Amino acid sequence: MTENDKILTLFTTRIRQMILQYKETKKENAELYEMVDARDNEIKQLKQQLEQAQNDYRSLKTARMLEIGDGDIEESKRKIASMIRDVNKCITLLSGK
DSSP states (O other): OOHHHHHHHHHHHHHHHHHHHHHHHHHHHHHHHHHHHHHHHHHHHHHHHHHHHHHHHHHHHHHHHHOOOSSOHHHHHHHHHHHHHHHHHHHHHHHTO
16 A cells, blocks of 8 residues: 555545534534524423413402402402502593693
């Protein structure tokens, strides 16, 4: 085997190694993109759950504020009247009168 043949064989071997390494890197990159997509979907789902939980909490808080028990009817009426006054004040401020 001549010196040129040895160099050519070594070059060919290195090229094959680079091609294999490229394929492995490409596969790993695809797997990482899949992981990122999965995480993005999970984050999106968790954000939706958080938003739903916050909406539920606000609804429960409002319901609790308006909760009417045996002796709470008068208190509830006062709370509702107070909320109506607040809304009327806001409407007055917004209308510029």
